[in-house]
Amino acid sequence: MNESGPPTNRASPGVDLRAPADTAQLSEIRRRVRAYVAEAGGNDDVADDLELVVSELATNVIEHTSSPTVTVRVERTADDWILQVADVDDLGILDHVELPDRREVAGRGLFVVAALVDELRIVDDGDHHALRCTRRA
Amino acid sequence: MQLVEVAPGEFKVSGEVDAHSAESFGTALTTVGDQTTAVMVDMSDVTFMDSSGLRVLVEAQQRAESGGPSLVLRSPSRQITRLLDLAGLTENFQIETPA
Secondary structure, eight states: OEEEOOOOSTTOOOEEEEEESOGGGHHHHHHHHHHHHHHTTOOHHHHHHHHHHHHHHHHHHHHHOOOSEEEEEEEEOSSEEEEEEETOSOGGGGGGOOOOOTTOSSOOHHHHHHHHOSEEEEEEETTEEEEEEEEEO | OEEEEEETTEEEEEEEESTTTHHHHHHHHHHHHTTOSEEEEEEEEEEEEOHHHHHHHHHHHHHHHTTSOEEEEESOOHHHHHHHHHTTOGGGSEEEOOO
8 A cells, every 4th residue: 555644643634544445455454544644633532434335445445446556635724634546436416315215225325424424515626626524624 | 255154043243344345344244143142243343334334234134124034233343333223224223232
């Protein structure tokens, strides 16, 4: 996994992670996000939440898009934790994120993400659309 | 992710359950379910689970409700308990938390 900009303080410029779109990379992606949260002063609750969010969204990219890479940015600003994942599929679902029936086997990932963060927004990340998740610090 | 039988019908899963390991978790649960009428899964050593793991558990519960082996989840971690709650599935499962 490539990365840049190791965090040094709370309102740091953040860290960029790029990994092959392979489920074998998920564990390392989560580990790096947890490490950033710890280094930037976040507690276990923040680490747990962002770890789950990035796992759900990276899985979405790997399983539902043709993107060859998973691209993640995580940043601590003065007020927020920002986690951004490029190329997430089916962003239109954000208009109506609903909990599926309990008998439904799949479809809970984005709902869980929406429940864990304070704001979900689609942003134009250069050539890609990205899903930007904001969690109040 | 590892699933090992610790007693007849009692299994312990450990490690991370995500999209990389969920298929083997599901296969293992299905296999053990073919050999018994009740499955107890100790989840105390699961260090991480996301909705890929939920999918496996929902499938196992559906088998239970369709006449397959009953399913009990023992000692899920705080992270899993919260995930079940966020996904609206807590009431879907029989959960055992030893005092």
